[in-house]
Amino acid sequence: KASSGDSLRKFAYGNTKVPDAEDIYALVQCTPDLSEQDCNDCLVNSTLQIPGCCAGKSGGRVLKPSCTLRYEYGAFYNVSAYGGLPPPEEKNDTKRTVVIIVVVLTAVIIIVLGICIFFKRRKAKKKLQTPEDIDGLECVQFDFGAIKAATDDFSDANKLGEGEFGAVYKGRLSNGQYIAVKRLSKTSQQGDLEFKNEVKLVAKLQHRNLVRLFGFSLDERESERLLVYEFVPNASLNQFIFDPIKRRDLDWSKRYKIIGGIARGLLYLHEDSRLKIIHRDLKLSNILLDEEMNPKIADFGMARLSKVDQAQERTSRIVGTYGYMAPEYAMHGQFSIKSDVYSFGVLLLEIISGQKNTSLDEEDNVEDLLNHAWMNWKEGTTLNIVDPTLRDGSASEIMRCIHIALLCVQENHVDRLTMNSVVAMLPSHSLTLSPPSHPPLFIHGSSKYDMPLASNRNFKLHQSDMMKSNMMSNSSNSAKEATSSSQSSQYLGPNINESNNN
Structure with missing residues (x-):
């Protein structure tokens, strides 16, 4: 219709119904100086640009020097103002053909727009079927x-x-x-x-x-x-550290690089990310290695947001892995970024020694890796805990890492380092490290823990029973049997440690 107009007016308008949507109104127009063919070509090219610029939108307009196309939901023009189109003065087959083409073309434009809008809305509706809390995530x-x-x-x-x-x-x-x-x-x-x-x-x-x-x-x-x-191709760090063959592939330079990467990742979680995040289950099996042996911290299923203005939180549900869990978390359900620091210290000692923190050789008269490292540090024999495959590594770097690890596993969370301090201390030989105190003592048993926190009364009774059991075990020289018992692992405080020593 537009292309068949006279020298004063070349435009057409119309509307159609779209399923599950409002009526779509469209208007096309050419400058009067264009021939019918030129006007038709200009409008066809404008139509082809609609899917790229306006698909899924409630309206759109394509402007060209000699023609224009516009569509909207709802009428945006006044039909009475135009009084309709005057009938063409000449009736010939060519004009009839052009009119038919333009009418069909306008109908196609409206149908294409309707289809685009229909599928756009259906896709958006499908997204809304996901849980509210997940909608709008950056994934x-x-x-x-x-x-x-x-x-x-x-x-x-x-x-x-x-x-x-x-x-x-x-x-x-x-x-x-x-x-x-x-x-x-x-x-x-x-x-x-x-x-x-x-x-x-x-x-x-x-x-x-x-x-x-x-x-x-x-x-x-x-x-x-x-x-x-x-997908991280080289599996988890524990499959290397605790394997007597694979651990040889990790010399000290690689392990030192891995330690630094884990520290930086944990620092990001605690201080540099948009949210302050506590992992709560940091361990070697949750450290994955990529093709270049760069570490990647995994498994945030038990991660929990920590409010910026709150130094420590409490939970009624303890989840994690014994041996890596800080004593205040295992005993009272209290966790903070210092809980992750404790886990990092345990993990650091495992990387250096090649030993699991709860399974030393039976000939070692110690109960766990932390106290084994502490006793050797105190006696000046720290290198005794180092994996034999690392003997060619930098002794000063290894000693410094062990010292940092012991500062991370202090019994009182206030005395532990922050990950910011750890990242600064690892490469520096100018920063002076304070002497560590005795780490907490615990008895070996089941490694996994996921249950509501027991009442304080029940915990004290259980603690008392375990203290008596330890004293009886010491008097009967059955420490090895106590170590291999099937009791659940439980941290013990300094008083119990003194009782055992006595």
């Missing part, structure tokens, strides 16, 4: 079927391991990118709380020493919840 929601296909239906061949809250699988997306998928157990106690917590926290963290979260996937019908991470 991608993956289609569950796509992740299922990427992991070959979560086959055992792609299974990387299984933790307390579910299994982890290796997957490959359709674009060839490898991913790690954490499939949360349907019977896990983690529930929505920990899942949403991990998604909200990790999605906001970007650091070279943290495992990156690509996105998540939900399937409410099957009660499936997935976390999609970057």
